[in-house]
Amino acid sequence: MGAMEKHAFLIIAHTDWSLLKTLVSLLDYELNDIYIHIDAKVPAKAIPDIICSKSNLYMLEHRISVAWGDISVVEAEYLLFEIAYNNSHYGYYHLLSGVDLPLKSKEYIYSFFMQSGKEFIGFCPYNDTLSDIRVRTYHFFVSKMRNNRFYRLLDRIIAKCLVVFDCLRNKEIYFRKGSTWVSVTNDFVRYMLVNKTMVLELYKHTFGADEFFIQTLCWNSRFRNSVYDLNDEYNGCQRLIDWERGWPYTWQEKDYNELIASEYLFARKFSSENAELINRLTTFLNTQN
Template sequence: MKHAYLILAHNEFDLLNKLIAVLDDARNDIFIHFDSKVNTLPIIECNFSGLYILEDRVDVRWGDVSVVSAEYKLFQKASQKANYSYYHLLSGVDMPLKSQDYIHNFFKKNQGKEFVGFYQQDITIETELRVRKFHLFPHDFRADTSIVGLIKKIVRAVTIRLQYLIGFSRNKDIDFKKGTQWISITHDFLELIIQEKENVLEIYKNTFCADEIFIQTLCWNSVFKANVFNIDDEAQGSQRMIGWNNNMIIEWEGKDFERLIDSNLLFARKFSSNKMEVVNRLIKYIK
C-alpha cells in the first residue's frame, strides 16, 4: 500500500519541514502546492519519499473557489503519478499524531473506507448563504482596508441582501453537505472527484468557502457515501483532530500535548512555528 500526501502550503515553512520529515517514508509520496503568492519557495528535502513540488500553482484566496482549484491541482498531479491506496489532504500546519507504521496499518485494516468528515448540525441557513447566493468579488472576501476594498465589501453585502429580498436562490437541486476539507480517500473516490472537476468549478464559482462543501456533497450524493468510515462523527469520519474556541480554530501548544497523544485520531491541525515545543515533543513521541 503506497500513500500520497497532498499538502496545501503558503507559510510556516519551518513547521512544514517538520511535517515533511515525519511523513518521509518509502511507503509515501509527497505532493506540495505552494500558493502562487509565495515568491521564494523553501528548500524541502526527503530521504525516502518521492517529493513533488507543483509548478502549476494557484493564487489561493480565502473563501474563494481558488482553494478548490488548488486542491484539484494536487489531486490531478498525484493521480497522474500512480494509483495510490490513499490520498491524504493536509495543510502545511498539520501534523500526524501516530507513526507511519500505525497509519499504514490503520488504512490497511480499513481499506476501501472513505475518511470524510460530515458536520452534524443543520446547515440549511449556512448553505443558503454560502452556495445558493451569488457572491461578487470572491477573490476579496478578506478585502484590504483601502477605499476600493471597502466598496467591494459593501457592494457584496448589498447584493446578497437584495437576493434574499427577491427570493433568489440557485443550485436548488443539489443536496449540499459540509465538513472539514481535510480528508483521506481512496483512488476510486478521487477519480470521481476529478471527473466532476468542470461541474464543481462551475457550481462553486462565486460562492463562499466551497472547500468545506464540495467533497462532502460529492460523497453524499454518490455510492461512496456507503463507504464513509464514520458518517455520524466529523472528527472520527475524517480522522482529524481540530480544536475550536468561539468558532475559531485554536493553535495547539505545550499544554495540549497529553490531549493530542491520547487521541485515537490520526492527524491534527493546526500548529504554529511560534509554539514549536508541542511539535517537537509530538515528533519525538511519534518516532
C-alpha cells in the same frame, strides 16, 4: 485497498516553512509519496528546500494564487489530486494543510488504512440556511474579502438580499458541508476528477466551496455508503481541530497531553512559534512504531 499500495499526501502550504519541513519529515516513509502545492503569491526564491530520504517528493511547478473562501482553494486541491492520480495508483490520498501535523507514527497511519476501504470525509450537521447563503447565492468579491471590511459587508448585503427575495440558484442540489481535509480512496479521487468541470462551474462565485464540494459529491453518490463516520465530523475525517478556542485554534504546549492521547490521526493547526510543543511531539512520534 490492495496490499502495500502507497499513499499520497497532498499538502497545501503558503507559510511557516519550518513547520512544513517538520510535517514532511514526519511523513517521510517508503510507502508515502508527498505532493506539495505552495501558493503562487510566494516568490520562487522564497520556497524552501525540502528533502526526503524515503518518500518521493513532488513540488508542484504549476502554482495557483489561493484566496481564503475562494474557488481557487478548490482549484489547488484539484491540481494536487489530479497530478497524484495521474502519477500513480494510490491506496489513499490524504489532503493536509501546511500547518497540520500527524498525531500517530507513519507506520501506524499506514496500517490504520490497510484494511479500511472507507472514505474519511467529515460531515457537519445539515444546515440549509448556511447552504443558501454560501453556495446558493452569488459572491463576487471573495478573493478580496479577507482583509477588506467593505467587501465583506457588501458581500453579506448581497447574499442576504438574494435569500430574502428567493433569488437562489442550485436549488435542486442537496449540499453537504464539512472539513476541507480528507483521506479518500483512489476510486473516490477518480470520481472527483470525472466531475471536475461540473464542480468548478457549479461553485463559481460561491463562498467556502472547499467545505462543500467533496461532501456534496460524496453524499449524492454511492460513496456515501463507504464513509467512515457520517455522524461525527472530526472522527469522520480523523482530524483533531478545535473551533471553539480559535478559527481554528493553534495548539499550544499546554495541549501536549491532549494531542498525544487523541485517537485521531492528524491535527491542525500548529505554529513553529510553539517550538517546544513541536519538538516534544516530533520526539514522541519518532519513538512510536
